[in-house]
Amino acid sequence: MENKILDINKLNVDYLTERSSINAVRDFSMHINENEIFGLVGESGSGKSTVIKSILRILPAPGVITKGEIRYNNQDILEFDESKLSSLRWSHISVVKQKALNSLNPLLKIKEQIIDTMQAHEQIRTKDAIQRCNALMDLVEIDRNYLNSYPHELSGGMRQRVVIAIALALKPKLIIMDEPTTALDVVIEKEIILKILDLKSQLGFSLLFITHDLNLILGFADRVGVMLEGELVDIDSAEIIKSGGNNAYTKKLINSIPDLSNYNQSKTNKNEPELIHVKNLIKSYSRHSSIFSSDKFHAVDGVSFNVNKNEIVGLVGESGSGKSTISKILTKLIDFDGGQLLFNGEDVSGITKSKDLLAYRKKVQMIFQDPFASLNSIHTVYHHLSRPILIHRLYNKHSKKERDEMVLKESIDILKEVNLSPPEEFLYKFPHEMSGGERQRIALARALLVQPQIIIADEPTSMLDMSIRMEILDLLKSLQAKKGISILFITHDIASACYLSNRLIVLKNGKIVDSGVVSEMINNPKDKYSKLLIDSCESGWFINQ
């Protein structure tokens, strides 16, 4: 039998509040063998982080471990005193945190942040410590000269490697990685995961990899556990989980993995007229401006594309590619520096009067990324829905009483359309009383109310959990077909873009690198970068290469 490095037995964690206690984790049991990669998957709020904090014994108040045991090398961690714990932390179990990009102190050199970790746990002379730093840098393949740099001088991927180097500094037996690649783009994510696997085969440690991205973890984990609302609902080898697992929820998660074979095959009608046409759009920001100099960089650099009537166009790109800037330009939230913006064949580049802007925005509505931030938390759903009707003066000819009735009726109708039922109940809810998915439906309803010709949806699903994502995409798709409007779907996730859109545009560093009908793009991407994006939808894609 293999050696268990970590063995968790019926762990229960409660968060105590004044009146009651919340069961954050219930009867959680799992183990990790030596040299094994264990993937723990769950949506936000499923209790993954609570489990890690319990393992490290850094659970903040009011969290309390009420029952169970956590054994590391056959010793119960829960019975350790503070001194034993501090010798356990990092020398035996180390962590790479979720926001590893911000895990480094901006004011200390990389070298100092590695050395202080060593010195906190062992007596070591600075000369020896530097030698070990050099070895660590070689291990994560960063030039040794960067030891004397500050974090801001390193790229995101390099900082992530430094954090991994720090995690390896004391040669721990178990490394916990909590969503280590979430903030990175696909290319860097691939590099980092390959590096981690490479280091594991060199050094031999166990890995507890926590993620919400089932697709990613299935590519390289030995075993996978699935958490739902504080319970481990499924645990098995990666192959079995991949083929559907042992639980309905696992199946649901597996099914919500974006699948490129399920792309939108409907052809757009070529005869539909153009709705939006941008020609050679340029927008630049100045980076460091002073009286004496300014350093400009082009966020959008000569982009031309069009969106036809009754069409969904996916605009795909990573952070920094300029896609949000484009969405802001199209909704006239910011001005642009060069090029033309045509709407229904009319040049709208120059409209600045608030009356004209209002008329334009009635036709061009927007849905934002963060449904938590885009709804003012002090107003009810009814307020949010009635605003666009009143602002765009849809019923101004009617008397106030009639108008109120119309607003109420319209609001209820639109809530039905976005599948929020019973609508009468949702009408008087506040944003904080709804889930992320429900809020995003409200945002969609609000955009639809003024009967726009196009909706600009800027990452409408990226803040939502996997299982809800598909529901929102389906809703967008069905409403688009029903209302015959256009949608510009802006996303970093090429799979959802393929699922929803008729046409794709791939954006990189402010320039369009590839575009075309979805089926063409999937089967025959013209550009290296779009091929990489397409490939990244396969699970384990980077290992098979």
Place this chain on the structure above:
Amino acid sequence: MNTSVQYLLKRLGIYTIAGWAAVTLNFFIPRMMPGDPVSVMFASFRGKLKPEAIEALKQTFGFTDEPLLNKYINYLSHLLKGDLGISTAYFPEKVSSIILSGLGWTLLLVGISLIISFVIGSLIGMIIAWKRDGKLDSILPPSFSFISSFPYFFTAMLLLYFLGFKLGWFPIRHAYNSDLIPGFNIEFIVSCLHHALLPASTLIFMGIGGWMLQMRNNMIGTISTDYISFAKSKGLSQKRIMIWYAAKNAILPIITSFGMAIGFILNGTILTEIIFSYPGQGYILFQAVQAQDFQLMQGIFLTITLSVLAANWLIDILVLILDPRTRK
């Protein structure tokens, strides 16, 4: 050239322009004010002076009928030579030498007390934020807010009355014992320190609260950052995290307000120096205003402006040293 040096030179250029603007305003504003310093000055002679004597005096003080522009150019060229004119109140002493002596005392008093209150305030702020909601954290911030809400002169006079006048622990006026001859000897230095102790401690006492609260707030923001929780899970000692991870980051914004504080304090010490009859800038300015000594007033305004600019440049350098992100 090194970009940091370039940046500092740029800033120096901006401050030079600001300094020139200040000098120009300093020249024109008093001359545009209604009233005539010359007549005020000569009124005290009650007509006992012969016209020739008046003319001679006017020449000496620079009150000529030349066009304004000529005067301005003259003023600038004198300024560059360090010549600020001659004081009427302390006739025949030069304004520059009066200011130099005043500036020395002010820098001694204000400089030291500002640094001490900054250091103590920031240290306390750091500690109470680190042990947030601890005993000290619940006592110190409200009590210092209470103390700082008293008007400064009230506290100062209270202390002067009880500690200086009633109990006689501290001298009640001047910067050193007037029986002594200024020089670099122990007796004189001790006397200086003894005289500075009461005004300095009032300044420090009143100043600590602000620094403490600023530092506490910044620390609390910094403590919740990811690099602090990463440092904690790395197993570093509390002391190392508190000082090198939290405080080092939290103090950066305060350094900038420290630069601004130097300016405010130079103005603010007028009250201190008047109450404690301390022969610094503020006291001299007070005297100059009472005697309507325009040359001296102008000179003092100028030094205040220039010292604020200089302080800001020093802060620029300090920030550059402390924050690697500002070095490009």
